[in-house]
Amino acid sequence: DSGVTQTPKHLITATGQRVTLRCSPRSGDLSVYWYQQSLDQGLQFLIQYYNGEERAKGNILERFSAQQFPDLHSELNLSSLELGDSALYFCASSVGGGGANTGELFFGEGSRLTVL
Amino acid sequence: AQSVTQLDSQVPVFEEAPVELRCNYSSSVSVYLFWYVQYPNQGLQLLLKYLSGSTLVKGINGFEAEFNKSQTSFHLRKPSVHISDTAEYFCAVRSGGYQKVTFGTGTKLQVIP
Numbered sequence: 001d002s003g004v005t006q007t008p009k010h011l012i013t014a015t016g017q018r019v020t021l022r023c024s025p026r027s028g029d030l031s032v033y034w035y036q037q038s039l040d041q042g043l044q045f046l047i048q049y050y051n052g053e054e055r056a057k058g059n060i061l062e063r064f065s066a067q068q069f070p071d072l073h074s075e076l077n078l079s080s081l082e083l084g085d086s087a088l089y090f091c092a093s094s095v096g097g098g099g100a101n102t103g104e105l106f107f108g109e110g111s112r113l114t115v116l
Numbered sequence: 117a118q119s120v121t122q123l124d125s126q127v128p129v130f131e132e133a134p135v136e137l138r139c140n141y142s143s144s145v146s147v148y149l150f151w152y153v154q155y156p157n158q159g160l161q162l163l164l165k166y167l168s169g170s171t172l173v174k175g176i177n178g179f180e181a182e183f184n185k186s187q188t189s190f191h192l193r194k195p196s197v198h199i200s201d202t203a204e205y206f207c208a209v210r211s212g213g214y215q216k217v218t219f220g221t222g223t224k225l226q227v228i229p
Binding site: 002004033035042043045048056058090092104105106107108109110 | 150152157158159160161162165206216217218219220221222
């Protein structure tokens with residue numbers, strides 16, 4: 001058990017819909033990362049938050065947004081869903097966002113999104 | 117910019133045989149390097165990491181990796197694999213000053229009985 005909790009574990013929805021994925025980081029971790037894993041794209045970095053502020057942005061679509069709340073949990077919002085958004089979405093956390101952060105990530109078990 | 121290349125998408129190997137999973141990275145600054153393992157239907161977990169110091173790094177489950185700065189490589193090795201090592205392995209890099217961790221495309225290790 002990594003200590004990172006993601007909900008829901010599975011989600012099935014239709015094209016055009018909007019979903020929210022939730023992540024609770026390990027106790028004490030300030031950074032939260034979101035990754036998308038699909039068969040054709042591999043593991044793609046989406047976005048990182050540190051203590052409520054956006055720190056780094058990857059290949060995140062404009063239809064997707066994220067935030068980190070004062071209690072450090074994070075949510076990834078996916079809207080106007082397309083078939084190609086079907087993937088496993090991982091949240092990971094790490095200790096810090098600056099020099100103390102060596103990059104070691106602790107991953108949740110993922111949220112599997114299926115868009116029909 | 118930083119990047120990671122895992123040339124082998126799949127590596128089949130017989131049980132108790134040695135294995136090497138290759139990883140090459142690209143970065144213009146000092147790096148932190150990682151290997152993660154993903155078992156079926158699970159998240160990724162850290163296998164080992166290189167931060168500084170000795171270039172030979174030992175991890176969990178008998179795996180080790182060697183950091184080679186001149187060849188910009190961080191290959192993962194195990195002298196004798198077990199069926200339970202069947203999983204997907206990801207190499208990752210974080211460059212000094214960059215916040216994001218970049219992952220390779222993964223190598224599926226299939227251990228054959």
